[in-house]
Amino acid sequence: MPQVTLTVNGKSHTVEVEGRTLLVELLREKLRLTGTHVGCDTSQCGACVVHVNGESVKSCTLLALQADGAQVTTIEGLAKPDGTLHPMQEAFREYHALQCGFCTPGMVMAAIDLVQKHPQGLSEREIREGLEGNLCRCTGYHNIVKAIAAAAEVMHGRRSEIARAAE
Amino acid sequence: MYDFAYHKPGSVADAVKLLTADPEARPISGGQTLLPALKHRLNRPTALVDLSGIAELKGIRKEGDTLTIGALARHVDVAESAEVTSAIPALARMAANIGDIQVRNRGTIGGSVANNDPAADYPAAVLGLGATIVTDRRRIAADDFFQGMFTTALEPGELLVAIEFPIPEKAGYAKMRNPASRYVMTGAFVARLRSGEVRVAINGAGPCVFRQAEMEKALSANWSPEAVANIRQSPEGLNSDIHGSAEYRAHLVTVMAKRAVAEAG
Numbered sequence: 001m002p003q004v005t006l007t008v009n010g011k012s013h014t015v016e017v018e019g020r021t022l023l024v025e026l027l028r029e030k031l032r033l034t035g036t037h038v039g040c041d042t043s044q045c046g047a048c049v050v051h052v053n054g055e056s057v058k059s060c061t062l063l064a065l066q067a068d069g070a071q072v073t074t075i076e077g078l079a080k081p082d083g084t085l086h087p088m089q090e091a092f093r094e095y096h097a098l099q100c101g102f103c104t105p106g107m108v109m110a111a112i113d114l115v116q117k118h119p120q121g122l123s124e125r126e127i128r129e130g131l132e133g134n135l136c137r138c139t140g141y142h143n144i145v146k147a148i149a150a151a152a153e154v155m156h157g158r159r160s161e162i163a164r165a166a167e
Numbered sequence: 168m169y170d171f172a173y174h175k176p177g178s179v180a181d182a183v184k185l186l187t188a189d190p191e192a193r194p195i196s197g198g199q200t201l202l203p204a205l206k207h208r209l210n211r212p213t214a215l216v217d218l219s220g221i222a223e224l225k226g227i228r229k230e231g232d233t234l235t236i237g238a239l240a241r242h243v244d245v246a247e248s249a250e251v252t253s254a255i256p257a258l259a260r261m262a263a264n265i266g267d268i269q270v271r272n273r274g275t276i277g278g279s280v281a282n283n284d285p286a287a288d289y290p291a292a293v294l295g296l297g298a299t300i301v302t303d304r305r306r307i308a309a310d311d312f313f314q315g316m317f318t319t320a321l322e323p324g325e326l327l328v329a330i331e332f333p334i335p336e337k338a339g340y341a342k343m344r345n346p347a348s349r350y351v352m353t354g355a356f357v358a359r360l361r362s363g364e365v366r367v368a369i370n371g372a373g374p375c376v377f378r379q380a381e382m383e384k385a386l387s388a389n390w391s392p393e394a395v396a397n398i399r400q401s402p403e404g405l406n407s408d409i410h411g412s413a414e415y416r417a418h419l420v421t422v423m424a425k426r427a428v429a430e431a432g
């Protein structure tokens with residue numbers, strides 16, 4: 001069987017896979033990193049978004065072998081070892097940007113890529129357009145958009161902490 | 168998805184050798200169309216030949232009046248390229264509006280053009296600009312390349328290496344997207360080349376991208392949205408499905424052409 005070597009959340013792994021093994025299957029079934037979800041399995045819903053070499057991709061539409069040699073970050077790799085949440089995670093919590101939580105890992109990973117690509121800041125419209133690849137069936141998106149706007153301020157150093165949701 | 172062997176050659180010659188030796192092998196670049204198709208078992212290749220390690224397929228270069236884009240250029244690369252943005256801004260804007268961010272981070276121009284999905288964006292730019300397709304063995308004019316639904320002039324085992332776009336005087340693109348799938352319902356790419364030639368390519372409306380001769384003639388005489396406003400596309404032969412009737416798509420041809428000319432300025 002072919003082997004794939006990749007770094008996931010800073011740790012190197014060499015795993016035997018089939019040609020058809022998807023990156024998300026490697027993450028969930030071989031590495032037991034089940035924070036990355038599979039929603040539609042047709043590259044539309046975005047629940048499976050992870051970062052490959054710093055860019056957001058749908059891990060249900062990437063072969064594990066295509067990620068050979070790559071640096072992969074999943075939702076499990078965001079918080080600091082002491083449990084301090086990434087500003088995007090913190091913002092999702094503060095702004096109640098989730099209800100059932102199924103889409104949340106993909107939303108958070110997509111949002112971080114979006115914010116990193118826009119150091120000059122993001123308008124509400126840009127955030128909504130930037131989330132085209134992520135579906136949420138419960139929140140109605142409003143609080144997700146607010147959370148991303150707040151996290152962007154912190155990630156780019158314009159604010160020191162995520163404001164309370166009650167603002 | 169059925170299983171398959173996986174190869175990652177380092178050169179075009181090696182890739183062609185693998186594809187020629189096994190007629191059931193398929194090339195893969197970003198895989199944003201091929202992998203969903205394999206999941207649906209629409210295709211059962213014995214092997215996938217991953218092109219992503221081939222340097223000859225990469226790069227975006229401007230030389231004289233020509234912009235050459237390597238087959239492996241991802242949509243995000245084209246959207247953010249300074250060369251594309253300065254030479255053919257309509258092409259950069261088109262790339263920036265394909266699919267979603269994650270698709271644009273993986274999908275490639277070569278894959279989109281070689282696949283020739285009727286609802287894909289790039290075929291409209293390739294035909295609308297009269298680009299040249301460069302393969303491992305020959306050069307093919309856009310007018311000869313797109314032959315029907317998911318059908319091109321590429322022979323079995325023939326690899327698309329790059330696309331050469333003539334830098335136009337002006338060009339514009341407008342599309343109506345299906346709000347759920349984001350695929351093109353109908354789009355129009357209009358261009359006035361430096362030679363004076365005017366081209367109008369329509370995508371999404373029919374089984375294959377096509378040129379709209381009547382609009383080309385009208386825009387040659389008068390480059391303005393008004394020039395195409397009263398030209399009616401015949402619905403005959405256009406796609407009719409749950410997303411829209413042939414008559415609706417025919418109507419959109421005129422609307423999108425008007426918008427594309429307005430965008431081109």
